[in-house]
Each structure stands twice: as structure tokens, then as C-alpha cells.
Amino acid sequence: MSNSILVFVEQREGTILPASLQLFTLAQQLATEQGGQVCALVVGARIGELASDCAALGPKRLLVADAPPFRYYSPRAYTQAICDAAATVGAQTVLLATTALGRDVGPRVAAKLGGALATDCTSVSSHNGSLRIQRPSYCGKCIAELELPADGLRVLSVRPNTFAAPEPDAAPAAEVEPLAVDIDAIGSRATTLEVVKSDSMHKDVSEVDIIVSGGRSVGSEEDFSILYDLAEVLDGAVGASRAAVDAGQQPRDRQIGLTGKVVSPRLYIACGIDGAIQHLAGMRGSRVIVAINTKADAPIFSAATYGCVVDLFELVPLLAAECKRLLAADS
Amino acid sequence: MRILVVVKQVPDSRASLSVLADGSGLDKAGVRFVCNPFDEFAAEQAVQLREKRSDVDEIVAVTIGPAEALQTLRTTLAMGADRGIQIVVDESVMFDELYLARAIAAAVTRDEQGYDLVLCGKQGIDNDAGDLGPALAEYLGLPHIGAIVELVVNESGDRANAKRQIEGGLEVVETGLPVLLTCEKGLVEPRYPSLPNIMKAKKKPVETVDAKTLPGMAEAAPRATFIGLSPPPAREACTIIEGTPEEMAKELVRVLREEAKVI
Numbered sequence: 001m002s003n004s005i006l007v008f009v010e011q012r013e014g015t016i017l018p019a020s021l022q023l024f025t026l027a028q029q030l031a032t033e034q035g036g037q038v039c040a041l042v043v044g045a046r047i048g049e050l051a052s053d054c055a056a057l058g059p060k061r062l063l064v065a066d067a068p069p070f071r072y073y074s075p076r077a078y079t080q081a082i083c084d085a086a087a088t089v090g091a092q093t094v095l096l097a098t099t100a101l102g103r104d105v106g107p108r109v110a111a112k113l114g115g116a117l118a119t120d121c122t123s124v125s126s127h128n129g130s131l132r133i134q135r136p137s138y139c140g141k142c143i144a145e146l147e148l149p150a151d152g153l154r155v156l157s158v159r160p161n162t163f164a165a166p167e168p169d170a171a172p173a174a175e176v177e178p179l180a181v182d183i184d185a186i187g188s189r190a191t192t193l194e195v196v197k198s199d200s201m202h203k204d205v206s207e208v209d210i211i212v213s214g215g216r217s218v219g220s221e222e223d224f225s226i227l228y229d230l231a232e233v234l235d236g237a238v239g240a241s242r243a244a245v246d247a248g249q250q251p252r253d254r255q256i257g258l259t260g261k262v263v264s265p266r267l268y269i270a271c272g273i274d275g276a277i278q279h280l281a282g283m284r285g286s287r288v289i290v291a292i293n294t295k296a297d298a299p300i301f302s303a304a305t306y307g308c309v310v311d312l313f314e315l316v317p318l319l320a321a322e323c324k325r326l327l328a329a330d331s
Numbered sequence: 332m333r334i335l336v337v338v339k340q341v342p343d344s345r346a347s348l349s350v351l352a353d354g355s356g357l358d359k360a361g362v363r364f365v366c367n368p369f370d371e372f373a374a375e376q377a378v379q380l381r382e383k384r385s386d387v388d389e390i391v392a393v394t395i396g397p398a399e400a401l402q403t404l405r406t407t408l409a410m411g412a413d414r415g416i417q418i419v420v421d422e423s424v425m426f427d428e429l430y431l432a433r434a435i436a437a438a439v440t441r442d443e444q445g446y447d448l449v450l451c452g453k454q455g456i457d458n459d460a461g462d463l464g465p466a467l468a469e470y471l472g473l474p475h476i477g478a479i480v481e482l483v484v485n486e487s488g489d490r491a492n493a494k495r496q497i498e499g500g501l502e503v504v505e506t507g508l509p510v511l512l513t514c515e516k517g518l519v520e521p522r523y524p525s526l527p528n529i530m531k532a533k534k535k536p537v538e539t540v541d542a543k544t545l546p547g548m549a550e551a552a553p554r555a556t557f558i559g560l561s562p563p564p565a566r567e568a569c570t571i572i573e574g575t576p577e578e579m580a581k582e583l584v585r586v587l588r589e590e591a592k593v594i
Binding site for chain 2: 072075110114119137190252278291301302318323
């Protein structure tokens with residue numbers, strides 16, 4: 001029966017991404033609604049130890065493509081691994097997380113296998129064997145609804161934090177099945193030589209559950225330090241508006257918005273950000289949004305859950321101290 | 332060296348958009364349509380390669396969309412592309428980028444010469460998907476590098492190095508040509524076409540072709556079905572927290588923990 005659900009489990013430096021763990025919740029939902037077994041694929045080099053973490057998420061089959069060429073992402077090599085795994089388990093649905101990798105490899109897999117594709121889904125439901133999905137479009141100004149057919153392969157990438165990860169199962173069922181991929185048969189391919197980390201001191205906005213973000217009115221790179229202090233207390237990362245990046249206050253890889261990164265953390269704290277439409281496009285999917293701004297009529301307040309009309313320099317340090325006190329009381 | 336640039340027409344990012352009452356699509360009244368900003372990076376990169384090298388023979392721009400997309404193709408020609416291919420499709424297929432990629436592949440493979448570089452935007456700001464580039468690479472049988480912020484093509488024009496933005500860093504990637512690249516912000520700054528170049532672009536050759544008449548496309552249809560568009564779910568009204576900064580800090584932390592349960 002070709003109706004399995006294949007979860008592509010993305011790992012980075014030996015750690016499974018939370019967004020990949022969350023996919024198992026959707027996979028189980030689809031298995032209940034449409035039948036088929038949940039299978040998983042992990043790709044990388046020297047990733048043997050990850051297999052048990054992955055098995056605990058309850059896949060019936062667990063495929064591992066562990067080979068030196070998979071150390072870094074390579075579009076064609078990873079496409080081949082996913083296509084081979086889909087054939088091995090008889091997959092009808094392939095689930096990926098919407099990450100840089102997921103966005104990059106998903107279209108190739110769908111094109112190669114002649115399947116249907118939906119990228120960055122925020123809602124997935126079954127409809128007589130087909131799948132109804134919702135995904136943000138037009139810079140998040142609209143939600144598009146699509147139907148992927150009941151027949152043929154379907155590739156879905158799911159926006160991080162759309163589903164909660166399932167609890168790990170104490171008695172995993174699946175044995176590891178090594179997946180041999182004939183990489184030499186692929187032809188010309190791009191090869192990653194190395195990955196240069198942008199900032200080893202601080203986390204990236206796409207890797208965290210809490211983001212503290214600043215606009216140009218923060219004033220300078222030094223002044224951003226109060227945002228870094230708050231982010232550190234909350235184990236989060238610092239983001240910035242385009243205006244702050246263009247003014248040289250923060251590096252480009254911290255930019256959130258239409259031409260920056262699109263994020264959907266649990267908590268987004270916007271400090272001195274007015275909320276231009278392009279910025280809202282990058283963060284309106286956040287679960288809870290806090291706006292701190294002196295201008296009571298700033299558009300950011302219409303997107304925010306909680307608002308404080310106050311100078312960020314007065315509030316942010318107090319907020320950091322208060323959070324520190326609270327979190328210290330927890331431990 | 333031959334370069335293909337893929338461009339698409341999209342609503343201006345600054346436009347406030349609304350959905351037609353029946354949810355069948357976007358209300359286009361009063362909305363300005365422009366070249367997708369990421370595609371402008373692709374066009375600019377192509378033109379800069381020609382300015383820096385002596386071996387760029389031809390830059391071809393291709394667009395896919397409703398008939399009005401011709402305007403965007405003309406802009407790309409004004410930036411420096413030599414000729415254009417306009418693939419006309421019904422608006423109803425625009426959300427399925429696999430279909431668009433198939434049509435583009437069908438159009439450009441009619442030409443046996445092929446391309447050494449295919450440059451696309453990282454994603455269209457209409458679908459916010461970024462499916463077109465990688466899918467086109469697959470249909471063309473090419474390697475690709477997605478979301479590049481830096482590109483160096485070697486002197487002999489057979490290898491390229493690129494840096495690609497990923498979470499928390501940059502991938503340094505090497506590839507042989509031909510290759511497809513999708514362009515991210517930071518790669519280049521797109522130029523504004525000069526008035527003489529805008530005038531010249533009007534005379535540059537453009538082939539207009541209906542997607543259905545392309546090889547293998549007569550029976551092709553999108554694999555996904557468009558159901559409708561809706562406005563994003565309204566967020567609950569913002570709760571304004573008042574008081575002195577000290578009181579605000581205490582209350583905000585309390586609601587984030589007790590009501591929202593996020594810290």
C-alpha cells in the first residue's frame with residue numbers, strides 16, 4: 001500500500017530540529033484520518049546517535065542515510081535520499097519543516113516524483129482522502145487555501161510552531177534501517193564546503209522560541225545591548241527591523257520582514273518598531289506579540305497582543321530584571 | 332556564456348491588499364504591480380556579470396503570468412537583458428509554482444543551446460513560497476544553490492562559488508556550471524533603468540507564447556487545486572498595559588506568564 005507518511009527529520013550538528021519533531025504530531029493525525037503508517041528519514045553523516053531520539057517519536061519504520069556526502073546539505077543528494085526513502089516505504093505524503101533546507105529541497109522532491117506541493121503550511125486537514133491546506137501568501141496579507149489530491153504523492157512543508165511536538169514514547173517500535181543512496185548516479189551537484197556561523201555568541205532568530213526585536217529608534221549597535229540582555233534572560237535571540245539593519249545597527253542576518261527572515265516564535269517582543277507592512281509580513285505569525293513604542297498610534301499595536309506605550313530604554317531593562325527574578329524563583 | 336533570468340510580476344509589497352468578497356482571489360483594483368523584488372536581484376546579477384566579463388553572449392529574460400506581465404519583462408529588458416520570452420498562463424494557475432516551473436522548462440528547452448546560468452529570485456512575494464527555482468532546476472536537470480548572498484564565477488566560466496544564507500550562518504557552496512541560482516537580498520543592489528534604456532527596451536524582441544502550446548504542456552495541469560483566499564484571522568485587540576515603567580514591567584511579565592503562558 002502506497003499510503004505511508006514519511007517525515008523528513010532535519011538535524012543540525014547532531015541535534016534534531018524542534019520543527020522536525022513537531023511534524024510527528026501532524027503525521028499521526030494524518031495516519032489516523034487517512035490510514036497508512038508513519039515513517040521517518042534522517043540524513044546526515046555520523047548521526048547514529050540520533051536514531052534513538054527519532055525512534056522515540058513513534059515511527060513504524062526509521063530510515064537513516066548516514067554517509068560522508070550528507071555531512072552538509074546538498075540539494076540533489078538530499079533530494080535523492082528523500083525520493084529513495086519515499087519509494088522504500090511507499091510514501092504518499094512527505095512532511096518537511098519550513099526551514100532553509102525544507103524550502104529548498106521540497107520543490108525538487110515534488111518535481112522529481114511528479115507530486116503535488118504545498119510550502120509553509122499553517123493548517124492541514126483531511127477531506128475525503130485529499131488534503132486541505134492553508135498557507136500565508138502575499139507577505140502574510142492573505143491566507144491561501146489549496147487542495148492536494150487523494151491520488152499521487154504530496155509534499156508538504158509545515159511552518160515551525162504550527163503543531164506541538166508529541167511526547168516521546170518510552171518503548172520505541174522501529175528498528176533502524178540503513179538507507180543506501182547511490183550518490184554517484186546523481187550527476188552534477190552543488191557541494192557545500194563549509195558552514196560559516198554568523199555569530200557564535202548569540203542565537204539566530206530562526207532557531208529560538210522567543211525573539212526580542214528592535215527598530216531604528218534603538219539608536220545604535222551599542223544601544224542594542226539592552227535587547228541582547230533581555231534576549232539572554234529569556235534564552236531567545238535578537239531581531240531587527242529593516243530600518244535598523246540599513247542604518248548599520250544590526251547585521252543583515254538579524255533582519256525580520258519581507259526581505260529578511262519570516263519567523264513564528266512563541267513570543268515576539270517588538271521594541272521601538274512602528275510595524276511597517278513589510279515588517280509585519282515577517283512576524284505576524286508569532287503566537288504572542290508585545291509592542292513597546294512611544295507612539296500610541298503605531299501600526300505595531302494593531303498586530304500586538306500586549307502593548308506598552310513607553311520609551312523602550314525605560315522599560316526593557318526593567319523587563320529583563322523582572323524576568324530574571326521570576327526565572328530565578330523557578331529554579 | 333548564456334544567462335537566463337526568470338522574473339515574475341507581483342503586487343507591490345507596500346500595497347494594502349484585500350480579498351474579493353467571494354474569496355476567489357485578490358481585489359486588484361488600485362493595486363500597483365511590480366517586478367518581484369527578489370527577481371530584480373537576479374536580473375541585476377546577470378547584468379553585472381556581463382559588465383565584468385567578456386564572455387557573456389546573451390541574457391534572456393523569461394516571465395510567466397497573465398498578459399499584463401509583459402510590463403515586468405520590459406523592465407528587465409531595460410535593466411539590460413537582450414530579449415524576452417513571455418509565457419502566458421491563466422491567473423488561476425499562478426499559485427502552483429511546480430506548474431509554472433514546468434512551463435518555463437518546456438519553453439527554454441526548445442532552444443538546444445541551453446543556458447550556463449539560470450538566475451531566479453529566492454521567492455515570489457505573491458505566493459511567499461520559493462518553489463519555482465528549485466523545481467525549475469529539477470525539471471532542467473541542473474544543480475542549484477538557493478538563496479545566495481554572494482557569487483563568484485571563475486574566469487573560465489565553468490565553476491562558481493556562492494554563499495547561501497541559512498539559519499545561523501552561511502553555507503559556502505561550490506558547483507560546476509550550468510547551474511541554477513536563486514537570489515537573496517544582499518547579493519546586489521538592483522539599478523533603476525535609465526530613460527534611454529527604457530526606450531531601447533521597447534524595441535527589444537519578445538516572444539509571446541501560450542503555455543498550453545509548449546511541448547508537453549497541452550495536457551498538463553496544476554497538481555494542487557486553488558480553493559480560495561481569505562484575509563488573515565483577525566488578532567484579538569491589543570491589551571494596553573498602563574502605569575509607571577516599573578508597574579508595566581511587573582504586569583507584562585505577569586500576563587506573559589499567567590495568561591499567555593509563554594515565559
